[in-house]
Amino acid sequence: MLKGKTVVLGVTGSIAAYKMANVASMLVKLHADVHVIMTENACQFITAVTFETLTGNKCMVDTFDRNFQFHVAHISIAKKADVLLVAPASANVIGKLANGIADDMLTTTAMACTCQKIVAPAMNTNMYHNPILQDNLKKLEGYGFTVIAPEKGLLACRDIGDGKMPSEDVLVGHILREIAHEKDLAGMKVIVTAGPTQESVDPVRYITNHSTGKMGYEPVTIFILAPGAFFVLAFLSALQNKFKIGAAKRGIDPSNPDCKGGCASCGNSMCSGKRG
Numbered sequence: 001m002l003k004g005k006t007v008v009l010g011v012t013g014s015i016a017a018y019k020m021a022n023v024a025s026m027l028v029k030l031h032a033d034v035h036v037i038m039t040e041n042a043c044q045f046i047t048a049v050t051f052e053t054l055t056g057n058k059c060m061v062d063t064f065d066r067n068f069q070f071h072v073a074h075i076s077i078a079k080k081a082d083v084l085l086v087a088p089a090s091a092n093v094i095g096k097l098a099n100g101i102a103d104d105m106l107t108t109t110a111m112a113c114t115c116q117k118i119v120a121p122a123m124n125t126n127m128y129h130n131p132i133l134q135d136n137l138k139k140l141e142g143y144g145f146t147v148i149a150p151e152k153g154l155l156a157c158r159d160i161g162d163g164k165m166p167s168e169d170v171l172v173g174h175i176l177r178e179i180a181h182e183k184d185l186a187g188m189k190v191i192v193t194a195g196p197t198q199e200s201v202d203p204v205r206y207i208t209n210h211s212t213g214k215m216g217y218e219p220v221t222i223f224i225l226a227p228g229a230f231f232v233l234a235f236l237s238a239l240q241n242k243f244k245i246g247a248a249k250r251g252i253d254p255s256n257p258d259c260k261g262g263c264a265s266c267g268n269s270m271c272s273g274k275r276g
Contacts, residue, residue, distance in 0.1 A: 001030045002027065006032070006035065009024060012042050012086065015045060021054060027175065036051040081115045084115060085118045088121070098143075119137075149166075151164040
């Protein structure tokens with residue numbers, strides 16, 4: 001699915017860094033070319049060797065690493081990148097990105113990237129709700145970054161609240177949404193209907209079926225991977241029930257497709273017999 005795509009993962013100093021090993025593995029299985037950049041603090045939680053083993057590429061930490069292939073690493077990786085995901089994103093790195101500070105391999109690469117950039121904050125709940133951090137996140141969104149909201153739960157510090165990094169599936173899902181497909185549905189509005197139908201016999205009884213709606217749900221997964229498309233998944237029975245309620249209020253017989261309301265000749269108890 002991601003063959004020919006280059007994904008850059010930025011890993012910062014957070015206990016949630018361990019999740020990124022699985023994210024890297026999942027992306028490699030999707031045939032992406034995965035490059036990992038770590039901050040020095042991230043190396044306290046997970047080793048560069050782990051990512052090098054999983055991706056087959058050198059994991060970069062030091063901007064001035066002399067073990068290079070005659071190119072400026074942070075520029076060459078930035079040019080290759082189709083998407084940059086910084087996860088977990090610490091408050092420190094978020095502050096640097098929001099204010100244009102580029103003092104390590106990750107932040108300099110992020111500054112040089114012209115692709116879509118995604119950040120997934122992960123930290124203590126009080127840090128996350130700090131007004132300074134929230135202002136920095138708004139700044140990033142203003143600069144075109146995508147911010148993945150953290151989940152609420154039990155944190156490593158034993159506090160309970162917002163600040164938990166989303167699951168690996170959520171992170172990979174955001175990457176797929178950005179680069180898995182061409183954005184040829186941008187600007188389109190799509191409605192997908194799913195679920196059982198209901199055909200009225202009379203105002204009390206109806207005929208229905210056991211549809212699960214799975215056939216309707218499947219196309220939605222494609223539309224989710226088409227950034228820019230606005231889609232609506234409508235459960236048919238809910239739509240029909242809403243129509244029946246609205247029709248009754250307007251004096252329309254929902255069991256008769258030709259009924260437009262405003263008469264008393266049909267004998268239907270739902271018909272108001274009133275015009276207007």
